[in-house]
């Protein structure tokens with residue numbers, strides 16, 4: 001069968017994948033000149049140009065508004081075939097606690113069947129996954145069944161939006177019928193998973209002020225309203241007794257229709273202590289991916305050590321809301337502001353500053369690309385495909401959706417939970433690179449066959 005010989009082809013390319021990832025991980029491509037010299041990012045970008053050029057893409061680099069460089073590639077397919085855009089990024093997080101790494105940060109090291117090193121999964125593992133899929137198609141089929149475009153970003157981890165600015169400006173260059181954003185991962189090793197939603201975000205700073213300056217708590221405490229206590233009461237109104245987020249005007253009873261997230265596993269993943277409850281009246285997946293969640297990110301108050309007997313004149317907190325699809329960041333932020341203002345106690349002065357806002361994202365919920373991906377993933381992994389949401393936001397996905405409203409956008413990749421992306425000892429399971437590359441190669445074939453004209 002063609003599938004079996006493609007499986008054998010991809011398996012035979014895993015030695016090269018290891019060598020490729022070894023080279024890529026050796027570049028310290030943190031896109032912050034305060035952390036690593038910019039030539040490290042340049043080396044990684046050049047490597048991508050070289051490697052994808054060798055599998056048959058015409059390559060170019062494009063400067064972006066934040067000073068980073070995007071790598072672009074294109075290989076036209078047969079006439080009438082659809083176009084697929086492959087996304088990944090070559091920049092990485094800093095080591096974050098170099099002394100906690102058990103293997104060298106910038107050296108791909110094999111241990112217990114996993115490959116360790118910064119970027120091994122996020123996102124250099126995904127670069128190598130794309131590369132392996134294209135290499136397999138080229139060697140096995142002699143070329144690609146459809147038009148293939150590549151965009152590899154150089155500042156994703158910085159959040160500075162270089163590619164987000166570039167996409168609308170170069171819409172024709174990047175336009176595609178299907179977009180594979182390879183910067184997420186499977187729910188668990190061996191469980192093929194599409195990430196179908198990303199949470200949005202709304203954050204504000206709220207300051208309550210009572211006095212023109214601090215006063216002695218012994219002399220004046222009692223009749224003076226303590227702004228910090230007022231703030232605590234205000235923050236308390238954001239959750240009910242069960243831990244559900246309760247913001248006026250924000251729906252909070254939705255449920256998740258995709259993969260179940262067992263509470264035991266969630267406890268382990270979050271290192272939740274014995275006796276501490278998983279909160280909320282929905283399932284873990286409901287609470288994580290279908291409902292809003294409010295967090296207090298910080299409060300400006302005097303430290304305990306060095307605190308004095310005084311009532312502070314003012315207190316400030318930063319409140320962050322994570323949002324499921326079904327609202328916009330702006331609408332949720334408006335609701336949060338109104339909710340807080342309506343509950344300020346004791347006539348305290350209230351000032352609210354809007355800090356951040358991002359819209360939730362929904363990927364393809366149905367269409368020829370999703371159909372082709374589902375069959376291809378199940379074939380590659382011999383396991384039913386799951387769908388999950390993700391807590392973090394990827395603003396680029398919203399830019400893709402706005403710029404290419406017709407395109408089917410799918411999020412996948414090699415970053416399963418054991419990878420510990422962004423943490424010390426990041427690693428990748430090579431079988432995830434292998435099976436995801438196989439799924440992608442099978443997808444390109446299948447999608448070209450059903451979506452061609």
Ligand SMILES: [Zn+2]
Pocket residue numbers: 089122123156183
């Ligand atoms: Zn990433």
